[in-house]
Amino acid sequence: MKNIVIVGGGAGGLELATYLGNNLGKKQRANVVLVDRNQTHLWKPLLHEVATGVLDSETDAVSYRAHAHNHYFNFEQGSITRIDRTNKYVELAPVTGQEGDVLVVARRIPYDYLVIAIGSKSNDFNTKGVAENCIFLDSPNQALRFQHKMLELFLKFSENNALEEIGEDDSKQRLVQDGKVNIAIVGGGATGVELSAELFNAAQHLSSYGYGKIQSGHLQVTLIEAGDRILPALPERISSSVQQELENLGVTVKTGTMITEATEKCLITKEGEEINADLMVWAAGIRVSAITQQFDGLEVNRINQLNVKNTLQTTVDDSIFAIGDCAFLLQKDGKPVPPRGQAANQMATICGQNIVALFNNKPLKDFHYFDKGSLVSLSKFTALGNITTGKRSSLTIEGRLARLAYISLYRLHQQKLHGCFKTGLIILIGRLNRFIRPSLKLH
Ligand SMILES: Cc1cc2nc3c(=O)[nH]c(=O)nc-3n(C[C@H](O)[C@H](O)[C@H](O)COP(=O)(O)OP(=O)(O)OC[C@H]3O[C@@H](n4cnc5c(N)ncnc54)[C@H](O)[C@@H]3O)c2cc1C
Structure with missing residues (x-):
């Protein structure tokens, strides 16, 4: 029986594993294996809701093991470290526990067909201080880290205001600067825009959950975009309507503003302006993990995406496919397929059909991205x-x-x-x- 290995159980990879499990795994025509570094899947576009607490990640998360059991594929937890194309196996790093103890040793998983679907992460463009001082929203853990820090800030603010009101201990200064909770978000794409709005919703809810002193007016959100407008992927009139809506909520939108450094307390612009913030989020641009450079000679572009042909097979190896954010494919108009949920879904569909076609000795289909809006x-x-x-x-x-x-x-x-x-x-x-x-x- 042939082995199909899919690495990455995200928007694209999990749909693909489900499809191939139901089609080839169920009929025992293939052993379908899904590999992911985590135990559960959460749809990434929900992360800004997890970050503000609007969504409980436990409720919407899908357990890979349970899902694999129901859809005729196997699940291996682990992080890919290497591909050996000659001997056709992928190598996984050991799985460690919370105390750093090794739970599962490094393993080799053999494949006949391999699909890489490891997604992307935020690109800090090596900006000084960003990795140390900003939170990224690339995984549920990072979103939860943001949520905990946000709740701590609101609690600090709320309690501190109470102390001031009863006049207790004059030496106690307000811990949160300017009498506001300052949150700065870098990147005026969908993530930054949606998170900005969601924060005002969270502030409204918090005032009714015992954070009595919090009002929307106590929240200062600054959204920073290097380009001349937010949401560059959308038509101009939509981005200006969105900017208007955000400003009505109380968001300060700064376009044409390039951040060159992040410190513990502020973001510094190219012009030297300091934007103070208690919490900073970096959501500008994407890149793929540099691990793809270890994939035994597969072609990568400057942000480490794997170059693929129209059939979604990698340019140098027909038995290896790449889909979703980690794949680089130019469309007819010369623009790359965008790193978006709908592109990952559509690629998973064509990749699944192409792998089934290989089993049935049928010709492969070309992928054409259809932008649904x-x-x-x-x-x-x-x-x-x-x-x-x-x-x-x-x-x-x-x-x-x-x-x-x-x-x-x-x-x-x-x-x-x-x-x-x-x-x-x-x-x-x-x-x-x-x-x-x-x-x-x-x-
Ligand atoms: C906050 C946020 C909001 C977004 N909103 C939207 C939206 O509204 N609409 C839209 O179309 N798109 C949106 N996107 C983009 C969309 O989420 C991505 O384009 C989509 O998830 C890409 O799917 P994927 O399968 O390529 O990767 P992902 O969904 O990112 O999945 C990658 C998987 O690979 C696993 N993985 C990573 N590295 C390894 C490794 N080394 N070994 C093993 N496993 C690994 C990860 O754990 C993950 O499960 C948003 C993204 C973010 C971050």
Whole structure:
């Protein structure tokens, strides 16, 4: 039996493993193995909601082991370190426990077909001090770290204000500068924009959960973008409407502002301006882990994406595919396929069909990216963006309809993983949870 190994169980990899498990694994035509460094999958576009506590990552996370059991594939926890293309195996680093003890030793997993789907992470462009002082939103752990720091800041602010009011101990200075909780976000893409809005939603909820002194007015969010407008991937009129909505909420939007350094207390711009912040998030640009440079001669570009052909096979090895953010493919118009959830979903579909075609000695299909549009959710306040209606036409939508279209991308992902019935049940449980649980995760 042939071995199909998929490394990375994200938006693309998990859908692919599910499809191949249901098609080839179930009929015992292939041994499908999914490798991921984590034990659970959480859809990445939800991370800004995890960061503000609006979403409890435990509720929406999918256990790889349970999912593998239900969909006829195997799961191996581990981080890929190397590929040997001559002997056709991937090498995984040892899995260590919380105390650093080795739980599972380094292993070699043989493959006949290999798919790399390890996604991407934020690109700090080697900016001084960013890695040490800013939080990235690339994984659930990082999002949770942000949430804990945010809650600590709000608690500090809330309690400190209380001390001032009862006039206790004059020497106690307000711990949070300017009488506001200052949060600075670098990167005016969807992540930065959505997180900015979500923070105001969180502040509103916190005031009703015992952080009594917190009002939206106590929150100072600065969104910093190096380009001349936020959301450069969207039409100009949408990005200016979004900027207006953010400013109405109270966000300070600074475009044309390049950050050259981050310190413990502030971000420093190219012009030397210091933007003070208690919490700093870096969400500008993407790059792929440099591990791809160890992939036995596979071609990579300057941000370590693997070069692929239209069939999604890597340019130098037909038995290795790459999909999602870690794949680099130019479209007919000369632009690369964008690093987005919908591109990862579409690539997973074509890659799955192509691997099945290889089993059936059928010709492979070319991948063509279809941009369904771009939507931005400004938390509960509004959503807006455009959806593609024809080859050259698109429709701008806003409000409830846009929110529905925005959520549908995640529902589609869930449907590919769990099927219609189970997705329906998950939606129902989500609704019920709204009555049972607080609207914000508070720990
Ligand atoms: C906060 C945020 C909001 C976003 N919002 C949107 C949005 O609204 N719409 C949209 O279209 N896109 C959005 N995106 C982008 C979208 O999430 C990505 O394009 C998509 O997740 C890419 O899918 P992928 O399968 O390539 O990688 P991922 O979904 O990132 O999955 C990669 C997987 O590989 C695993 N992995 C990584 N390295 C290794 C290794 N060395 N060994 C083993 N496993 C490894 C990871 O654990 C992960 O499970 C957002 C991204 C972020 C961060």
